[in-house]
Amino acid sequence: MVVNVSLAVSFKCLECGKEYPLTEFVYSCRACSSKGMFRGSLDIEYDLEEAKSRLSKETLENRKTPFWKYKELLPIADESHIVTLGEGNTQLIKADKLGSSIGASNLFLKNETRNPTWSFKDRVFTVLVSKAVEYGYKTIGLASTGNAAAAASAYAAKAGIDCYIFVSETTSTAKITQMLMHQAKVVKIKGGLTEAGSVSTEACKQFNWFHVTTGKSMQPFSTEGPKTLAYEIAEQLNWEIPDNIIVPVGGGDTFGGIWKGFKDLKEIGLTNKLPRMVLAEAEGAPLITKAFREKKQYYQVPPIEPHTIAAGIKVGIITGPWPLIALNESHGLAETVSDDEIVEAEKLMAVKEALFSEPASAAPVAVLKKLLDNGKIGRDESNVCIITGSGLKDIDPLEKYLEAPPMIKPDIRALKALLEQQKQ
Amino acid sequence: MVVNVSLAVSFKCLECGKEYPLTEFVYSCRACSSKGMFRGSLDIEYDLEEAKSRLSKETLENRKTPFWKYKELLPIADESHIVTLGEGNTQLIKADKLGSSIGASNLFLKNETRNPTWSFKDRVFTVLVSKAVEYGYKTIGLASTGNAAAAASAYAAKAGIDCYIFVSETTSTAKITQMLMHQAKVVKIKGGLTEAGSVSTEACKQFNWFHVTTGKSMQPFSTEGPKTLAYEIAEQLNWEIPDNIIVPVGGGDTFGGIWKGFKDLKEIGLTNKLPRMVLAEAEGAPLITKAFREKKQYYQVPPIEPHTIAAGIKVGIITGPWPLIALNESHGLAETVSDDEIVEAEKLMAVKEALFSEPASAAPVAVLKKLLDNGKIGRDESNVCIITGSGLKDIDPLEKYLEAPPMIKPDIRALKALLEQQKQ
Numbered sequence: 001m002v003v004n005v006s007l008a009v010s011f012k013c014l015e016c017g018k019e020y021p022l023t024e025f026v027y028s029c030r031a032c033s034s035k036g037m038f039r040g041s042l043d044i045e046y047d048l049e050e051a052k053s054r055l056s057k058e059t060l061e062n063r064k065t066p067f068w069k070y071k072e073l074l075p076i077a078d079e080s081h082i083v084t085l086g087e088g089n090t091q092l093i094k095a096d097k098l099g100s101s102i103g104a105s106n107l108f109l110k111n112e113t114r115n116p117t118w119s120f121k122d123r124v125f126t127v128l129v130s131k132a133v134e135y136g137y138k139t140i141g142l143a144s145t146g147n148a149a150a151a152a153s154a155y156a157a158k159a160g161i162d163c164y165i166f167v168s169e170t171t172s173t174a175k176i177t178q179m180l181m182h183q184a185k186v187v188k189i190k191g192g193l194t195e196a197g198s199v200s201t202e203a204c205k206q207f208n209w210f211h212v213t214t215g216k217s218m219q220p221f222s223t224e225g226p227k228t229l230a231y232e233i234a235e236q237l238n239w240e241i242p243d244n245i246i247v248p249v250g251g252g253d254t255f256g257g258i259w260k261g262f263k264d265l266k267e268i269g270l271t272n273k274l275p276r277m278v279l280a281e282a283e284g285a286p287l288i289t290k291a292f293r294e295k296k297q298y299y300q301v302p303p304i305e306p307h308t309i310a311a312g313i314k315v316g317i318i319t320g321p322w323p324l325i326a327l328n329e330s331h332g333l334a335e336t337v338s339d340d341e342i343v344e345a346e347k348l349m350a351v352k353e354a355l356f357s358e359p360a361s362a363a364p365v366a367v368l369k370k371l372l373d374n375g376k377i378g379r380d381e382s383n384v385c386i387i388t389g390s391g392l393k394d395i396d397p398l399e400k401y402l403e404a405p406p407m408i409k410p411d412i413r414a415l416k417a418l419l420e421q422q423k424q
Numbered sequence: 425m426v427v428n429v430s431l432a433v434s435f436k437c438l439e440c441g442k443e444y445p446l447t448e449f450v451y452s453c454r455a456c457s458s459k460g461m462f463r464g465s466l467d468i469e470y471d472l473e474e475a476k477s478r479l480s481k482e483t484l485e486n487r488k489t490p491f492w493k494y495k496e497l498l499p500i501a502d503e504s505h506i507v508t509l510g511e512g513n514t515q516l517i518k519a520d521k522l523g524s525s526i527g528a529s530n531l532f533l534k535n536e537t538r539n540p541t542w543s544f545k546d547r548v549f550t551v552l553v554s555k556a557v558e559y560g561y562k563t564i565g566l567a568s569t570g571n572a573a574a575a576a577s578a579y580a581a582k583a584g585i586d587c588y589i590f591v592s593e594t595t596s597t598a599k600i601t602q603m604l605m606h607q608a609k610v611v612k613i614k615g616g617l618t619e620a621g622s623v624s625t626e627a628c629k630q631f632n633w634f635h636v637t638t639g640k641s642m643q644p645f646s647t648e649g650p651k652t653l654a655y656e657i658a659e660q661l662n663w664e665i666p667d668n669i670i671v672p673v674g675g676g677d678t679f680g681g682i683w684k685g686f687k688d689l690k691e692i693g694l695t696n697k698l699p700r701m702v703l704a705e706a707e708g709a710p711l712i713t714k715a716f717r718e719k720k721q722y723y724q725v726p727p728i729e730p731h732t733i734a735a736g737i738k739v740g741i742i743t744g745p746w747p748l749i750a751l752n753e754s755h756g757l758a759e760t761v762s763d764d765e766i767v768e769a770e771k772l773m774a775v776k777e778a779l780f781s782e783p784a785s786a787a788p789v790a791v792l793k794k795l796l797d798n799g800k801i802g803r804d805e806s807n808v809c810i811i812t813g814s815g816l817k818d819i820d821p822l823e824k825y826l827e828a829p830p831m832i833k834p835d836i837r838a839l840k841a842l843l844e845q846q847k848q
């Protein structure tokens with residue numbers, strides 16, 4: 001007999017509270033989803049009372065397997081279904097030099113660039129692909145061109161299942177290459193990401209593929225992996241919860257997942273404080289900040305055409321309730337920053353902490369600087385910025401922000417002349 | 425008073441055996457270096473007798489800091505000089521699916537892509553930059569466009585010292601971007617890597633910069649960081665030494681360093697076996713394999729114009745004695761593979777183990793397959809392939825090996841037609 005290692009008990013609608021058994025997969029609440037697009041998001045409920053008796057600080061600290069050591073709080077019942085590439089347990093960098101240059105006395109960077117596919121999405125896809133296996137799906141499908149596509153194709157390869165990825169017609173060859181190397185089935189869709197998303201949704205429905213497009217209300221498990229960011233941060237800080245967690249937000253599943261994780265820890269009794277959740281958006285993709293400030297529901301904000309160099313947070317729709325839930329419950333902060341501020345922060349992080357991140361990952365650092373400067377965050381508060389992905393993922397947009405290197409003849413005198421000139 | 429944590433005792437010439445004190449830096453043996461280019465390589469000698477009393481398996485296993493836990497066997501005397509980004513302690517993947525597809529029953533991949541700058545060069549540069557700091561240098565200089573340049577610029581940023589990088593005039597903007605983000609001072613030199621190398625050497629001499637171009641006889645510390653690969657592999661395999669260690673080789677410092685590391689462990693008494701060192705080169709850059717088979721000295725092989733898509737091993741000179749020393753002492757094997765074989769192995773690794781590496785890192789897998797097929801390695805032997813760097817580092821050459829994805833209209837009927845067509 002298989003032992004159920006997970007304490008997950010049901011799907012629960014975030015709008016009406018209706019519960020559904022986990023035995024059969026449902027994308028969204030049947031009643032609420034009819035109210036409109038992205039409505040009727042389901043959350044995963046756990047038996048946290050039971051977790052209290054099973055999980056102590058010592059139990060968790062003594063387990064050596066990263067990520068899946070939190071198996072009771074993850075939704076995979078049968079351990080043999082777990083598809084892992086050794087994700088998680090990423091560094092928490094004490095960033096004193098970066099901190100002092102922006103005026104924060106207590107700053108940490110959670111370095112998600114050191115995951116197997118070099119981004120935080122590995123936490124999402126170890127859960128989603130394991131769950132696909134557990135439900136018996138032979139194929140997953142999604143629309144993405146970024147970190148999610150890379151992670152999905154890698155985990156599907158590891159599981160030996162098919163992975164269909166729908167991309168816009170303008171997607172660069174470099175981005176597609178990583179997917180193709182993992183033998184994902186990539187299909188270009190004429191038009192943009194919206195068209196790719198529609199085909200993906202429809203294909204998953206018609207062909208019974210497991211739909212894993214993240215940042216959408218329709219994949220209830222996509223907040224589960226990111227909870228482990230909260231668990232790891234707490235453990236790495238010796239169970240002292242920092243004042244602020246600052247996260248770059250596209251869809252907001254990760255933002256919501258981290259918040260859910262911190263709530264779990266407090267409810268289980270492993271910690272006694274909750275952090276404030278701070279949401280970082282680009283000025284050209286500011287919808288959640290706008291909705292939060294205007295006290296609107298996520299579905300009341302009309303789509304826009306987003307523009308920012310930070311691909312990971314270039315999103316023009318709000319695809320679910322999670323970011324606003326986390327902001328409201330944590331009495332959080334939402335802030336936007338310009339592309340110039342993002343690149344400035346990316347450079348600062350690369351110089352002060354030698355950490356080269358993708359532009360989206362620099363947004364939290366830029367937001368933190370802004371909130372320190374305007375006094376919304378105190379200089380002695382403790383802060384953790386989530387650094388979501390490697391700088392190698394998104395290099396091209398940086399070119400125009402950097403000065404092209406000088407070219408000289410292969411002659412030491414030419415170099416001496418150059419150095420003299422640079423001194424002046 | 426500062427405690428000297430290192431057991432390094434002297435520089436020692438690999439040709440004539442003459443020793444030099446570590447207190448003053450020397451690039452190469454004064455007598456032997458006059459015999460020709462790359463002659464007079466110095467090695468670092470350690471007091472391994474003292475190491476026997478200080479280092480037990482338990483001592484090492486109980487230390488939690490990766491990489492610098494081996495501080496007695498690394499050349500930094502004063503721990504306050506250590507410049508670290510949390511490198512090392514990378515995964516050792518048990519690659520059963522890849523193994524069975526190439527016919528190896530016992531295969532491991534040492535996943536160096538999860539280092540801070542996503543390559544094995546972080547091991548080299550945590551040592552070189554720390555040593556630059558220890559000797560009081562304010563500037564490092566090197567010629568490189570690849571993993572070494574990325575690592576050098578990151579570690580120099582962390583140390584707060586200047587880093588001059590000399591690159592050929594054709595170096596792509598994408599490669600230079602990472603260096604510039606870390607505020608390295610990049611200078612393009614008209615001509616190729618040879619010209620860049622000459623300017624680098626001359627500049628370091630004239631301006632008293634610490635020369636860190638790796639794969640050259642003149643930087644004696646460049647074999648030291650890679651020794652930790654041997655230490656980690658041994659510890660991860662519970663001190664059971666594998667039969668074969670298969671390494672992609674450009675300059676050969678890493679190949680030599682790994683061999684030196686395994687010899688250390690045996691001499692200290694932590695292990696009782698030495699592995700066979702297997703060297704992987706590209707068919708278009710086969711100089712060490714050629715020298716080994718023809719029983720030539722490294723300096724007897726004339727330079728060639730190398731050609732291969734695997735940038736990390738595209739080297740047309742033999743820059744030092746290390747690879748041949750390791751091959752001879754370990755009764756090793758050297759083998760070359762074609763670009764087609766390299767890309768085939770890279771795909772296989774990405775599909776079977778979901779590990780996306782740069783082409784150079786796939787060469788050991790291709791070589792292993794070849795040596796299994798021709799019987800030079802037995803199918804029941806145990807093998808560790810060193811996977812040196814992330815696939816994100818070198819994506820462009822793959823395009824021509826991959827089929828471009830199909831493009832369809834945003835319509836489910838178009839997708840159905842495509843899937844039907846693909847079935848046939």
